[in-house]
Amino acid sequence: VSDRADRADRSIIVAVDAMGGDDAPEQPVRAAAEVSRGTDIRLVLVGRVEEIEHLLGEQEHERSHIEIVDAREVCGMKEKPRAALDAKPDASIAVAARLLADGKADAMVSAGSTGALVLAAAKHVPMIPGIERSALAAVYPTKKRSSSDDPFALLLDVGATVRCRPRDLLFMAYMGHAYASRISKVARPTIALLNMGSEPTKGDKDLVAAHQFMAEDPRINFIGNVEGNDIPTGGADVIVCEGYVGNVALKMAEGVTEVLRGLGKYAFKRSLLWRAGLMLLAGGLRRLKGVTDYSEYGGAPLLGFRHPIIKAHGRSHARAIGNAIKVAAKASRDGVCEEIEQAVADFERRSQAGQA
Amino acid sequence: VSDRADRADRSIIVAVDAMGGDDAPEQPVRAAAEVSRGTDIRLVLVGRVEEIEHLLGEQEHERSHIEIVDAREVCGMKEKPRAALDAKPDASIAVAARLLADGKADAMVSAGSTGALVLAAAKHVPMIPGIERSALAAVYPTKKRSSSDDPFALLLDVGATVRCRPRDLLFMAYMGHAYASRISKVARPTIALLNMGSEPTKGDKDLVAAHQFMAEDPRINFIGNVEGNDIPTGGADVIVCEGYVGNVALKMAEGVTEVLRGLGKYAFKRSLLWRAGLMLLAGGLRRLKGVTDYSEYGGAPLLGFRHPIIKAHGRSHARAIGNAIKVAAKASRDGVCEEIEQAVADFERRSQAGQA
Numbered sequence: 253v254s255d256r257a258d259r260a261d262r263s264i265i266v267a268v269d270a271m272g273g274d275d276a277p278e279q280p281v282r283a284a285a286e287v288s289r290g291t292d293i294r295l296v297l298v299g300r301v302e303e304i305e306h307l308l309g310e311q312e313h314e315r316s317h318i319e320i321v322d323a324r325e326v327c328g329m330k331e332k333p334r335a336a337l338d339a340k341p342d343a344s345i346a347v348a349a350r351l352l353a354d355g356k357a358d359a360m361v362s363a364g365s366t367g368a369l370v371l372a373a374a375k376h377v378p379m380i381p382g383i384e385r386s387a388l389a390a391v392y393p394t395k396k397r398s399s400s401d402d403p404f405a406l407l408l409d410v411g412a413t414v415r416c417r418p419r420d421l422l423f424m425a426y427m428g429h430a431y432a433s434r435i436s437k438v439a440r441p442t443i444a445l446l447n448m449g450s451e452p453t454k455g456d457k458d459l460v461a462a463h464q465f466m467a468e469d470p471r472i473n474f475i476g477n478v479e480g481n482d483i484p485t486g487g488a489d490v491i492v493c494e495g496y497v498g499n500v501a502l503k504m505a506e507g508v509t510e511v512l513r514g515l516g517k518y519a520f521k522r523s524l525l526w527r528a529g530l531m532l533l534a535g536g537l538r539r540l541k542g543v544t545d546y547s548e549y550g551g552a553p554l555l556g557f558r559h560p561i562i563k564a565h566g567r568s569h570a571r572a573i574g575n576a577i578k579v580a581a582k583a584s585r586d587g588v589c590e591e592i593e594q595a596v597a598d599f600e601r602r603s604q605a606g607q608a
Numbered sequence: 609v610s611d612r613a614d615r616a617d618r619s620i621i622v623a624v625d626a627m628g629g630d631d632a633p634e635q636p637v638r639a640a641a642e643v644s645r646g647t648d649i650r651l652v653l654v655g656r657v658e659e660i661e662h663l664l665g666e667q668e669h670e671r672s673h674i675e676i677v678d679a680r681e682v683c684g685m686k687e688k689p690r691a692a693l694d695a696k697p698d699a700s701i702a703v704a705a706r707l708l709a710d711g712k713a714d715a716m717v718s719a720g721s722t723g724a725l726v727l728a729a730a731k732h733v734p735m736i737p738g739i740e741r742s743a744l745a746a747v748y749p750t751k752k753r754s755s756s757d758d759p760f761a762l763l764l765d766v767g768a769t770v771r772c773r774p775r776d777l778l779f780m781a782y783m784g785h786a787y788a789s790r791i792s793k794v795a796r797p798t799i800a801l802l803n804m805g806s807e808p809t810k811g812d813k814d815l816v817a818a819h820q821f822m823a824e825d826p827r828i829n830f831i832g833n834v835e836g837n838d839i840p841t842g843g844a845d846v847i848v849c850e851g852y853v854g855n856v857a858l859k860m861a862e863g864v865t866e867v868l869r870g871l872g873k874y875a876f877k878r879s880l881l882w883r884a885g886l887m888l889l890a891g892g893l894r895r896l897k898g899v900t901d902y903s904e905y906g907g908a909p910l911l912g913f914r915h916p917i918i919k920a921h922g923r924s925h926a927r928a929i930g931n932a933i934k935v936a937a938k939a940s941r942d943g944v945c946e947e948i949e950q951a952v953a954d955f956e957r958r959s960q961a962g963q964a
Contacts, residue, residue, distance in 0.1 A: 332807070395867055411804060414812040448767060448855045451688075455852065456770040480859025484867045493856075496811065499804045500853050501860045503836025508864045511751055511840045 270299030272364025333367030386556035394486030428490030626655030628720025689723030750842030784846030
């Protein structure tokens with residue numbers, strides 16, 4: 253928490269993986285140029301210096317807000333993350349992560365490979381004491397929720413983990429609470445556990461234990477178990493689950509929207525009316541894609557580390573990466589990670605006192 | 609397997625839970641009346657005799673094909689299954705299950721509560737030797753699959769289990785293979801494991817072990833891991849997963865279609881064109897609902913038992929229940945359960961010989 257007091261007196265420093273994303277370094281550099289002019293955020297662009305300098309030369313930017321750290325190598329979007337990082341330990345994504353570890357940046361943004369980001373963070377960035385599983389949170393629009401005016405909800409974890417123990421799931425509830433209350437400004441976000449039914453006894457013993465942990469925790473506004481349909485319909489501001497389940501659910505939604513977009517080709521209905529309806533709806537379906545393009549809205553936070561890390565979508569344009577940079581700076585300024593750290597420390601203290 | 613030879617000489621007997629479903633006993637009895645006239649299937653209607661007799665009196669039916677077994681009590685669709693079955697051990701769904709156990713029926717159909725059916729089957733119906741986890745299989749339409757002309761694919765388990773061991777998942781692959789090849793007539797159905805990525809090393813150690821079991825098994829046409837988006841897009845004829853994940857995925861699709869139907873109310877787009885498109889699409893969305901109404905198509909098989917058990921949707925009309933009865937009879941006639949039994953026995957033999 254002393255870290256946060258320290259940051260209050262100065263600008264937040266965000267490390268940007270300039271080589272990550274489908275259109276890098278162009279889009280990350282354009283994003284940094286834009287942010288440098290409109291905010292007091294300090295940017296550290298990590299990547300090939302000459303390419304970054306060249307691109308910066310083409311944009312209006314505030315040079316005093318931008319530093320460049322050289323990294324010659326890149327983890328490609330389609331490379332196998334572990335092999336790529338092993339082969340290229342000084343890839344931009346790893347160098348940016350090390351800036352966090354070395355105290356040279358307060359937060360990090362990458363539009364590179366999700367797998368590489370999760371691995372680079374795990375390898376280089378210190379985790380919050382007590383947390384052993386990080387979580388990638390999908391930020392997605394839902395139907396109007398009674399609990400909040402915010403159009404977006406959080407689902408975590410969607411792929412940083414496979415399986416989780418009850419305490420990992422509780423800590424993910426802390427992460428979701430801290431992020432939703434400080435970034436989405438939902439004062440008292442509703443938290444739910446993704447399960448196979450609403451009763452507290454549903455699921456296996458780990459899900460039952462996770463339910464009990466959350467139900468007994470005064471820090472979070474736990475509303476109980478929800479089911480898969482409650483993800484898109486907005487059953488809670490924050491829905492917690494292990495990565496295997498969250499990843500399948502997210503990709504299931506992706507697949508359903510893909511099928512919808514392709515419905516015109518379905519053999520079983522080919523009327524003109526149907527086609528006309530589809531054409532009219534095309535714009536709407538593009539909207540709906542937002543349900544699955546979880547990093548379109550300022551990016552997907554990778555939580556559990558001592559510093560905010562934001563994954564922007566690989567296809568992000570400068571504007572989306574710029575949003576991610578601002579969200580990362582805000583998460584650092586507003587002490588999201590410190591709140592999670594405090595919650596975990598309180599839990600550990602209660603556990604040791606035999607109260608949890 | 610001798611059972612099957614025995615059945616070759618006579619009509620198949622299907623026990624029908626006459627009291628199960630939103631509109632019972634009317635729809636199950638109408639279904640039985642229809643099937644009694646059009647096929648040689650023998651039907652045992654389980655429920656309140658006087659109500660069944662009264663309804664039969666209103667329908668054309670072949671009385672010599674129908675038997676009635678009295679059961680005074682009913683597990684309601686909205687009751688908690690375990691408590692309801694404990695309180696009403698002679699509920700129609702339990703009595704029908706006991707007919708299977710006692711050799712008085714070859715197969716069973718219920719449109720009652722899924723939870724009650726899973727519990728009643730577990731309590732009364734013998735499992736296939738070696739199988740410890742039953743599986744409920746969703747039968748749903750996908751995009752056109754390269755592997756098959758059949759519009760429907762199988763996802764199992766969608767809720768009979770929570771967690772599964774590698775061997776449980778392998779046995780589910782056998783179940784899916786037997787059902788798809790004999791009922792859907794896909795000669796060599798493609799089988800996939802639902803995971804978080806395509807590489808054989810993805811997931812936790814259980815998923816890796818399940819992948820290896822399936823990859824090494826000559827009996828099934830295993831094509832590897834698939835991800836959530838491959839469920840609706842038709843990545844395989846049969847997709848295998850534990851019940852927690854399958855249940856969430858299925859309900860996620862349900863939620864996405866619900867959101868779509870409600871899109872007109874979304875604040876972010878209210879143009880006339882958009883509304884017109886939605887109205888035109890309404891018929892298509894009703895179609896799409898089929899993705900989640902998994903028992904509309906002859907019902908969802910509950911597999912792992914020595915006799916075929918088909919769950920028809922609670923909202924089923926007589927026609928859908930009739931289809932479920934025919935599918936149940938066909939599964940019995942075609943030896944689906946015997947094929948699964950043989951596959952499991954072969955696996956156990958290979959295991960004991962140290963080859964599996």
